[in-house]
Amino acid sequence: MNIFDEIQHRLASKTRIRALFKDVHVEDIERIISRLEGILAEKKDAVAADEAKRQAKQENIDEVRRLLAERGLSLDDLDPTEEAAPKKRRNVQKFTFQYETNSGDTVTWHGSTTGRLPKDFQTYLDRTGKKRLDCVIED
Incomplete structure (x- = not known):
């Protein structure tokens, strides 16, 4: 108390x-x-x-x-941001990556150059010293 x-x-x-x-x-x-x-x-x-x-x-x-x-207005009419500036969407470019697992299998993975990776892909990058973009394959 x-x-x-x-x-x-x-x-x-x-x-x-x-x-x-x-x-x-x-x-x-x-x-x-x-x-x-x-x-x-x-x-x-x-x-x-x-x-x-x-x-x-x-x-x-x-x-x-x-x-x-x-005057026939509402509070929504006073907010110019809704019409003037539409919301920006994050544009993340996606790629197809190819890498080898520890067992020697070749795997393709579709994702971006940022964010988390599959565990096997991260292991491959650590093992070879390559960057993500080095593993991009052309479609």
Whole structure:
């Protein structure tokens, strides 16, 4: 239990508050209460300011929606990126590779010059010291 939870637990019950402050002077309790009232006032002011900001923002949103409706527009009409720049697709060129396995079999494999390789092909490249493009065969 963190300290905030502990304080909240102690202050949540009148009986626990009495036990907590049983040996404290009246002046000290009054000072604590006045400080807590000051904190409460600050918190209420902050909440009211946040609510005013939220209300002003909502009014602006409602005004924009009203203007869009008057002109027959929607939010989708405001997004020019959809029409102006179509999504780019990754263009990976594929090749047919030929290599020999450890048992001496010749294997052809269709793939790209990037990414993972079949285990036998990787073993072949490590064994011979060749590059992938050295194993490309013409179709």
